[in-house]
Amino acid sequence: MATPVAAYRLGNRLLDALPAGHATGLAGDVVILTLKAKQATQSVGERITHVDFPIDAVLSVIATLKTGETVEVGTVGNESFVELEAALDCTLASRTSFCQVEGRVGRMSLERFQGRMATSYGFARAMRTNVRAALFSSQQFAVCNLKHTVVQRCARWLAMTADRVDRPDFSLSREFLAIMLGAKAAVVAEAAERLEQSGAAVYRGSDVRVLDAGALHDAACECYALSKAAFAASLSH
Amino acid sequence: MQQRAEEPLDVELRWLVEDIYGPAVRGLPGLDVGRAYWGAKAAFPYGGDLVDVFRYGKGFTSIAVIDISGHGIRAAKHAGLTKHALRAYASQGYDAVGAIRALNRLCIENCAFEGESEFFATAFFAIVDAECRSMEYVSAGHEAACLVRGDGARFLDATGPILGLLDDDRAFREGTIALEPGDIIAAVTDGFTEARNEQLEFLGAPALAGVIDHNRDRTAEEQAEAIVLHAFTYAGPRLADDVAAVVLRIT
Numbered sequence: 001m002a003t004p005v006a007a008y009r010l011g012n013r014l015l016d017a018l019p020a021g022h023a024t025g026l027a028g029d030v031v032i033l034t035l036k037a038k039q040a041t042q043s044v045g046e047r048i049t050h051v052d053f054p055i056d057a058v059l060s061v062i063a064t065l066k067t068g069e070t071v072e073v074g075t076v077g078n079e080s081f082v083e084l085e086a087a088l089d090c091t092l093a094s095r096t097s098f099c100q101v102e103g104r105v106g107r108m109s110l111e112r113f114q115g116r117m118a119t120s121y122g123f124a125r126a127m128r129t130n131v132r133a134a135l136f137s138s139q140q141f142a143v144c145n146l147k148h149t150v151v152q153r154c155a156r157w158l159a160m161t162a163d164r165v166d167r168p169d170f171s172l173s174r175e176f177l178a179i180m181l182g183a184k185a186a187v188v189a190e191a192a193e194r195l196e197q198s199g200a201a202v203y204r205g206s207d208v209r210v211l212d213a214g215a216l217h218d219a220a221c222e223c224y225a226l227s228k229a230a231f232a233a234s235l236s237h
Numbered sequence: 238m239q240q241r242a243e244e245p246l247d248v249e250l251r252w253l254v255e256d257i258y259g260p261a262v263r264g265l266p267g268l269d270v271g272r273a274y275w276g277a278k279a280a281f282p283y284g285g286d287l288v289d290v291f292r293y294g295k296g297f298t299s300i301a302v303i304d305i306s307g308h309g310i311r312a313a314k315h316a317g318l319t320k321h322a323l324r325a326y327a328s329q330g331y332d333a334v335g336a337i338r339a340l341n342r343l344c345i346e347n348c349a350f351e352g353e354s355e356f357f358a359t360a361f362f363a364i365v366d367a368e369c370r371s372m373e374y375v376s377a378g379h380e381a382a383c384l385v386r387g388d389g390a391r392f393l394d395a396t397g398p399i400l401g402l403l404d405d406d407r408a409f410r411e412g413t414i415a416l417e418p419g420d421i422i423a424a425v426t427d428g429f430t431e432a433r434n435e436q437l438e439f440l441g442a443p444a445l446a447g448v449i450d451h452n453r454d455r456t457a458e459e460q461a462e463a464i465v466l467h468a469f470t471y472a473g474p475r476l477a478d479d480v481a482a483v484v485l486r487i488t
Contacts, residue, residue, distance in 0.1 A: 038345050040405030062403075068359065068378035068395025070402060098403040173355050175306045179402060185306060206354045 010106045011055035012078045014130055017235045022122030029116070030106040035059075035099035037171075042083060042093045051113045052082045057103030058164045060180065061095045072180035074138060075100065075157070077164025079231040080130050086113055087127040100180075101165055101172070126234075133234035137227040144223040150183050154191040155219035157181065158201055162210045163228070173206035195219060254310070257317040258287060265290075265298055267367030269486040271458030273465040277428070277479050285312035285358075286426045286481035289320045293328040298365045299336075302379065302424040302483055306357040315356050318347065319400075323362060333364045334411035337375040337397065341409065344401035357401040361393075361424040363485075370416040370487065375409055378402075382424035383445045385453065386417060390446035420487040421457075423449050425464060428480035432472035440471050449484070457484040 009016050010030065015023070035041065035057050042048065044064075052059065059082045061074035073095065076082050082097050082105075091110070116123045144153060157177065162168060178188040195201045200215040201208055210216055217224060258274070272288045285305035292298050301323050305315045322343055326336035337360065348355045361382050363374035376382060378399030381392035397409035423445055432440040445464065452463045464482040 036404075037349075038402065038404045040403050040408070043405055043407040046407065062398075064378075064395070064398045064408075066394050067381065068376055068398060070378060070398040096398075096403070096405065096408060098405065175357055176355060176402075179357065179399060 012053035019122045029112040037102045040098045042097045044096045053106040055104040058101035060100040061097045071182040129234045133230040136230045140223045148221040151191040152221040156224040159216045168210040269457040271461040272483040273461035275465045275480045286479040287316040288483045291324045299327040300363045302361040304359045304426045333373040333375045338406045341400045372414045385421040385449045416487045422485040426481045428478035429468045432468040457486045460484040
């Protein structure tokens with residue numbers, strides 16, 4: 001059920017970091033929705049109708065190949081927004097996105113979003129700076145997928161998700177993680193075992209618990225810290 | 238005493254599982270359908286691969302090749318769920334994409350309701366009308382099926398993502414093919430394409446067209462067996478995954 005935002009501070013770090021004067025009236029432009037896990041928020045090729053600013057939900061942006069294989073090309077939490085293309089004047093979705101970890105998003109209609117992009121320099125600058133961070137992360141993860149081990153990529157993924165939900169435990173099956181990483185389930189299960197042996201994180205069924213964030217960050221490749229830093233920089237406008 | 242008491246249950250369980258994976262395909266007017274299966278684990282030879290052929294309504298035949306995540310009895314449980322759900326949707330008049338969309342939603346909602354770990358499945362699902370010589374199909378994250386006819390072979394690209402991943406009907410589309418006498422359609426699970434030889438090279442999808450072309454004068458059953466045998470011969474003891482194949486010949 002949609003609830004109008006009563007007062008600002010939404011819980012999405014990108015919107016919350018908007019300079020004073022550029023957030024005026026934002027509460028009236030955003031409605032808070034609770035998304036269920038696996039709920040689609042946009043389908044590839046369809047007209048973009050809205051932009052989602054995650055609060056405690058985590059969204060996935062996926063690419064499906066001609067072979068039907070589906071791989072995640074972006075994970076979005078409260079540091080960013082989904083339908084980045086909307087900030088680049090696109091009106092058609094180039095990817096499918098869906099809710100990966102159940103939670104809330106602030107949803108803004110495309111019309112309102114475009115209106116703000118056209119009339120508020122501060123808002124437009126914040127969105128474009130954020131798109132730049134997302135672009136940097138995408139490029140970094142392209143390198144990551146080529147060069148880093150499944151254990152490193154698993155650790156990066158778990159660390160990023162823990163940051164986004166802002167708690168050490170969350171639901172995320174190994175099978176799902178395997179699909180998102182484009183890896184075999186058995187390989188991801190082995191990687192999860194390695195992380196458990198190192199004391200970084202433990203799996204119980206489909207639930208993950210980060211036991212030692214420092215150890216998890218150590219197990220992750222440099223891409224985790226680089227992406228995190230890129231978004232942090234984009235939020236300090 | 239305890240051992241003797243368990244024996245009937247083992248027999249019942251085996252019967253139940255074998256029922257899910259199904260008996261041989263019976264004769265179908267206008268079609269020659271054959272299937273073959275090789276289980277990688279001798280102790281429990283039924284993994285997550287399932288082939289189902291179902292005749293219903295006014296001469297329709299549904300063909301499903303499904304690869305379910307996981308192994309063992311849990312995968313068998315999900316195999317039973319998907320097999321019978323697809324049969325039910327088909328016999329209720331759903332078209333191929335409608336049945337797959339409904340199954341996708343069922344995968345997600347059933348796991349959420351039962352509070353169990355999610356499962357995923359890739360599927361090639363086709364509905365054949367032998368009288369009208371047409372086939373509608375959905376390939377959801379599955380290995381591309383192969384259509385062989387007089388002028389060569391072509392692969393049927395995916396028309397949707399893996400099942401159980403996202404709740405979005407729009408993600409699935411349907412393909413249709415006008416069938417001709419002599420057409421052969423073959424679908425396999427990834428145990429075939431991902432079979433590796435001594436040099437660790439994948440067998441790959443093109444090999445499927447080769448096997449069909451080489452055996453095109455044989456029955457569908459013989460062709461399905463030739464497909465599985467080809468993977469087995471190629472990989473030898475390295476064949477670590479189940480292999481399932483179905484072949485459909487339009488007569």
